[in-house]
Amino acid sequence: MKTRPTPTASSPLSPASLNRRDFLRKGALLGGTAALFAALGQKSRAATVVSASEAPEHPDVKFGIIALTDCSPIVVAHEKGFFAKYGIRSKISKEASWAVIRDRLSTGDNQATHMLIGMPYASSMGLLGSPKKPMIYPWMLNRNGQAISLKKSFRGKVGADAAALKPFVDAAKAAGKPLTFAQTFPPGTHAMWMRYWLASGGIHPGDAAGGGADVNLVTIPPPQMVSNMRVGKMDGFCVGEPWNARAIDDGIGYTALTTQDMWKDHPEKVCAFTAEFAEKNPKTVKAVLKGLHDASVWLDDLNNRSEQCDIVSQPSYINCPKEIILGRLLGDYDYGDGRKKQDENYMHFSKRNCNFPQPKFGKWWLTQFRRWGMVEGAPDYSAIDQVCRPDLYTEAMAEIGVTDRMIDNSPQKFFDGTTFDPSGDLEAYAKSFAINSLKG
Numbered sequence: 001m002k003t004r005p006t007p008t009a010s011s012p013l014s015p016a017s018l019n020r021r022d023f024l025r026k027g028a029l030l031g032g033t034a035a036l037f038a039a040l041g042q043k044s045r046a047a048t049v050v051s052a053s054e055a056p057e058h059p060d061v062k063f064g065i066i067a068l069t070d071c072s073p074i075v076v077a078h079e080k081g082f083f084a085k086y087g088i089r090s091k092i093s094k095e096a097s098w099a100v101i102r103d104r105l106s107t108g109d110n111q112a113t114h115m116l117i118g119m120p121y122a123s124s125m126g127l128l129g130s131p132k133k134p135m136i137y138p139w140m141l142n143r144n145g146q147a148i149s150l151k152k153s154f155r156g157k158v159g160a161d162a163a164a165l166k167p168f169v170d171a172a173k174a175a176g177k178p179l180t181f182a183q184t185f186p187p188g189t190h191a192m193w194m195r196y197w198l199a200s201g202g203i204h205p206g207d208a209a210g211g212g213a214d215v216n217l218v219t220i221p222p223p224q225m226v227s228n229m230r231v232g233k234m235d236g237f238c239v240g241e242p243w244n245a246r247a248i249d250d251g252i253g254y255t256a257l258t259t260q261d262m263w264k265d266h267p268e269k270v271c272a273f274t275a276e277f278a279e280k281n282p283k284t285v286k287a288v289l290k291g292l293h294d295a296s297v298w299l300d301d302l303n304n305r306s307e308q309c310d311i312v313s314q315p316s317y318i319n320c321p322k323e324i325i326l327g328r329l330l331g332d333y334d335y336g337d338g339r340k341k342q343d344e345n346y347m348h349f350s351k352r353n354c355n356f357p358q359p360k361f362g363k364w365w366l367t368q369f370r371r372w373g374m375v376e377g378a379p380d381y382s383a384i385d386q387v388c389r390p391d392l393y394t395e396a397m398a399e400i401g402v403t404d405r406m407i408d409n410s411p412q413k414f415f416d417g418t419t420f421d422p423s424g425d426l427e428a429y430a431k432s433f434a435i436n437s438l439k440g
Helices: 020-030 032-040 069-079 097-105 118-127 164-175 190-199 222-229 243-249 275-280 280-297 304-311 322-329 361-372 381-388 390-398 427-428
Strands: 060-065 089-094 112-116 135-140 144-153 180-183 216-219 234-241 253-258 271-272 332-334 340-344
Touching: 060 069, 060 097, 060 135, 060 180, 060 361, 069 089, 069 112, 069 280, 069 304, 069 322, 112 118, 118 190, 118 243, 118 271, 118 361, 118 381, 135 280, 135 381, 135 390, 144 243, 164 361, 180 190, 180 275, 190 216, 190 234, 190 361, 222 234, 222 243, 234 243, 243 253, 243 322, 271 275, 271 280, 275 280, 275 322, 280 304, 280 390, 304 322, 304 361, 322 332, 361 381, 361 427
Parallel strands: 060 089, 060 112, 180 216, 180 234
Antiparallel strands: 112 271, 135 271, 144 234, 144 253, 332 340
8 A cells, every 4th residue: 555654743733722712712802813823822823824725625524522531632622722723613513322423424414523443444345234435534543541341240250351251151141141241333442342352261242143142242332331231231341431430430340451451552543534525625634633633742741631631521522520531541540349550551642653544453453344244255455445544644744744653564462362463364364263253
């Protein structure tokens, strides 16, 4: 795949010191362009004004989000004026589920969206009931920061090793009452982490339709995970923060393991567009990416994480107490079963080449679609080139002087001792797992 030279965040721009509302209010009071620049914190005209040649074709952009901590780059770019800096008039639309996120992007109600990395592939391929709609992602929003939680009755009996769960699974299945585990969307990250973990312990999660399963695997929107576990509708779930921390705070569950325990610096959410919108509005897409870059650099300064939580904890975004969100954002992990640690691999938004849309992650996702019978026969592994767009990322970052981020094709190591080599035989890798639902 051809890509242009790749940028990085070696010279991040300083973020605006005012949030969006303060910026607009003070700009109106002061009047005049010079006063607006002063309100932005002594920015030069060149650093703040969008030239006519760079102006977005579609400056009004509505972003879909789900109530998860990793929506933060979009929300912060909106609230603190990072999108406005590049000519984007942003709006945030909090959606009820990932299916709604997909549909509102597909129909054009939202122009950009917070999305699970597997979803643009599933929609572009028309998998699992998704209307076939080509989508792209030129930006990765975050790495790490999800977890698998279990109900409190397993506390002290089951930890990171899913093999300890298997006797309970086998007994429940034999009694005709299989245990139930939840994920947030079938081709998404949480489904893959839950499937991978269960299978690592000898537990079959079944194919996409539930065939051959040792357990029930159900789809629940992220904000509803805790309430469903509270009333006994599930035995465990995989979701992003803050809902794992919330389960502990509410006294109904604990963290078995984090997803970074499974795969350090794994991919998570992306900022996605329809392919049609991106083709028609390339300057708009680049402006969005520039705003996300500034927000992401701001977010990865831990001194800003308290303010981040002030912003995203609001009812219009995550609607969860700030204190529950903040702890794990600072790497303070209390698993709720006596285990505690300071985790250096907490959720991050910019560092360690976070935002570059790595083609290898798409390759891994397609191998898992294959493994779990979501496609019949070998998929077209080259299809990632149509969905993952490092070229758009590179162009946007080069325009703001970020030039040292690059494609990383190194092998990925997993907690179970296996390695994924993106340069190797992808079909052989997909077929290498003892527990699978291969079709064709």
